[in-house]
Amino acid sequence: xxxxxxxxxxxxxxxxxxxxxxxxxxxxxxxxxxxxxxxxxxxxxxxxxxxxxxxxxxxxxxxxxxxxxxxxxxxxxxxxxxxxxxxxxxxxxxxxxxxxxxxxxxxxxxxxxxxxxxxxxxxxxxxxxxxxxxxxxxxxxxxxxxxxxxxxxxxxxxxxxxxxxxxxxxxxxxxxxxxxxxxxxxxxxxxxxxxxxxxxxxxxxxxxxxxxxxxxxxxxxxxxxxxxxxxxxxxxxxxxxxxxxxxxxxxxxxxxxxxxxxxxxxxxxxxxxxxxxxxxxxxxxxxxxxxxxxxxxxxxxxxxxxxxxxxxxxxxxxxxxxxxxxxxxxxxxxxxxxxxxxxxxxxxxxxxxxxxxxxxxxxxxxxxxxxxxxxxxxxxxxxxxxxxxxxxxxxxxxxxxxxxxxxxxxxxxxxxxxxxxxxxxxxxxxxxxxxxxxxxxxxxxxxxxxxxxxxxxxxxxxxxxxxxxxxxxxxxxxxxxxxxxxxxxxxxxxxxxxx
Numbered sequence: 001x002x003x004x005x006x007x008x009x010x011x012x013x014x015x016x017x018x019x020x021x022x023x024x025x026x027x028x029x030x031x032x033x034x035x036x037x038x039x040x041x042x043x044x045x046x047x048x049x050x051x052x053x054x055x056x057x058x059x060x061x062x063x064x065x066x067x068x069x070x071x072x073x074x075x076x077x078x079x080x081x082x083x084x085x086x087x088x089x090x091x092x093x094x095x096x097x098x099x100x101x102x103x104x105x106x107x108x109x110x111x112x113x114x115x116x117x118x119x120x121x122x123x124x125x126x127x128x129x130x131x132x133x134x135x136x137x138x139x140x141x142x143x144x145x146x147x148x149x150x151x152x153x154x155x156x157x158x159x160x161x162x163x164x165x166x167x168x169x170x171x172x173x174x175x176x177x178x179x180x181x182x183x184x185x186x187x188x189x190x191x192x193x194x195x196x197x198x199x200x201x202x203x204x205x206x207x208x209x210x211x212x213x214x215x216x217x218x219x220x221x222x223x224x225x226x227x228x229x230x231x232x233x234x235x236x237x238x239x240x241x242x243x244x245x246x247x248x249x250x251x252x253x254x255x256x257x258x259x260x261x262x263x264x265x266x267x268x269x270x271x272x273x274x275x276x277x278x279x280x281x282x283x284x285x286x287x288x289x290x291x292x293x294x295x296x297x298x299x300x301x302x303x304x305x306x307x308x309x310x311x312x313x314x315x316x317x318x319x320x321x322x323x324x325x326x327x328x329x330x331x332x333x334x335x336x337x338x339x340x341x342x343x344x345x346x347x348x349x350x351x352x353x354x355x356x357x358x359x360x361x362x363x364x365x366x367x368x369x370x371x372x373x374x375x376x377x378x379x380x381x382x383x384x385x386x387x388x389x390x391x392x393x394x395x396x397x398x399x400x401x402x403x404x405x406x407x408x409x410x411x412x413x414x415x416x417x418x419x420x421x422x423x424x425x426x427x428x429x430x431x432x433x434x435x436x437x438x439x440x441x442x443x444x445x446x447x448x449x450x451x452x453x454x455x456x457x458x459x460x461x462x463x464x465x466x467x468x469x470x471x472x473x474x475x476x477x478x479x480x481x482x483x484x485x486x487x488x489x490x491x492x493x494x495x496x497x498x499x
Contacts, residue, residue: 035443046458048123059106066135068173074098097473127171137175199250232361273392415462431493
C-alpha cells in the first residue's frame with residue numbers, strides 16, 4: 001500500500017496543564033487535528049480488507065443452506081419474527097432490508113475475486129456461514145456438501161489469484177436451530193460443543209489452505225447489547241462466558257489438526273477508545289472501567305487468567321469462573337471510533353436506552369457514559385455512532401500493549417460509513433471522506449508502531465463491498481467498492497485504489 005504524500009504538522013487541539021501526568025496515558029490531552037501521511041510500515045506488514053458471510057453472500061435459501069438468526073431478525077423470506085430490531089423501519093422502511101440477496105456474492109464470487117486481484121488486494125478476510133455448512137448447526141444434522149463446496153471454490157479462487165484467505169468462523173449468523181427455547185443460543189453449553197464440532201470440521205477441510213483463522217468476530221457486540229435476555233442480570237455474562245469457552249475449545253481443535261502447522265488463530269475483539277472527559281478521579285476511573293467492561297471482558301481471561309477485577313468486584317456470583325485449561329489464544333482487534341467518558345452511577349442513560357428499566361443489567365453495571373465532545377467531532381460518518389478520531393486508535397493500541405505485554409495484533413476492522421443512496425454518484429465514488437479516514441487512522445497506526453513500539457502486524461479496512469449493514473439495512477455504505485444493488489455491478493471507489 002502507498003500513502004499519498006501530504007506533509008502536515010501534528011498540532012494539539014488543547015493540552016490542559018498536568019492533564020497527561022494526572023492520567024498517565026499516552027499523550028493524553030493532545031488531540032491532533034492534522035496527521036502526517038509520510039513514512040512506511042515494517043517489512044511483511046499485512047494490508048487487506050474484509051467482509052462477512054451474511055452481509056454479502058445472499059442465496060439465503062439456496063444450496064442447502066439452513067436459516068440463521070439474522071434471517072429471523074430481518075425477515076428474510078417473510079415477516080420478521082423474534083426481532084430485536086425492526087430492520088426495515090430503521091433503514092427507512094419498505095423494500096428488502098435483509099441479507100436474502102445482499103451482494104449476491106454466492107453467485108458472483110469469481111468476479112469479486114477478479115475485482116480484488118485487479119485492485120492489488122493480497123489479503124482478504126471473510127467469514128464462513130455456519131448454517132450454510134451445517135444447516136441445523138450440528139454434525140448430527142449432517143454436513144451440507146454443496147455449501148462446503150462453495151467455500152472450497154472461493155478459497156481455491158483466492159489462492160489462484162495470489163490472495164491470502166483469512167477466515168472467521170463466526171460473524172453473528174448462528175443457525176436458527178440453535179436459538180430456540182430448548183437451545184437458547186450462547187446461553188447454552190450445547191452451543192459451545194456444537195461450535196467446537198463446526199470449527200474442527202472447518203480446520204480439517206481447509207486447514208491445509210488457510211493459515212490465519214479467527215474464532216469469533218466481536219463477541220461483545222452479540223452478547224452485551226445483542227439480545228433482550230429474559231434475565232438481564234446474568235444473561236450477557238453467561239453468553240460471554242460460553243463464547244470464551246467455545247473460543248478455547250476451537251483453539252484446542254485447531255492445535256489438534258493439520259491447521260496448526262504454520263497457522264495462527266485468534267479472537268477478534270472490538271472497542272472504541274474511551275477517553276476521560278476531565279482529570280477528575282471519577283472520570284479517569286469511569287474511562288478505565290469502560291475499557292475493562294468492553295475490551296478487557298474478553299481479553300483479560302485470555303491473557304491474564306480471569307475477568308477484570310472491576311467486573312469481579314461488581315458482579316460477584318453473577319460472573320462465571322474459568323479453569324486454567326480454558327485460557328489460551330492469540331488476539332485480533334477491531335476499532336472504529338472514540339468517545340469521552342464521564343462517571344455515570346447506576347448506568348441510568350444506558351438502562352433507559354436499552355429498555356432495561358431500573359434493575360441490574362449490563363448497562364447499569366457498566367456505570368459509564370460515552371460522550372462525543374467537540375474535541376472528538378473532526379468529521380461525522382453516516383452512522384450515528386461514528387466519528388473520525390484517529391488519535392483514539394493509537395491510544396487504544398498503546399493501552400493494549402501495556403495491559404497485555406505487547407502481543408502481536410492485527411487491526412481486523414477499521415472503516416467509515418457514507419449514506420446509502422441508490423446511485424453511484426461521482427461524490428460516492430470519489431470517496432474523499434473515507435480516504436481521509438483511512439489515511440489519518442493509518443498515520444496514527446504508524447506512530448503506534450514506531451513511536452510506541454506496539455507489535456501491530458496487519459490492517460484490514462472495512463469493508464471490501466457496500467453490503468447489508470445489520471440493523472441499518474442498506475441505509476449505510478462502508479465499502480471500498482460501491483455495490484449497485486439493483487444491477488449487482490461493482491464500482492471501485494477512490495479508497496479502493498488508495499488501499
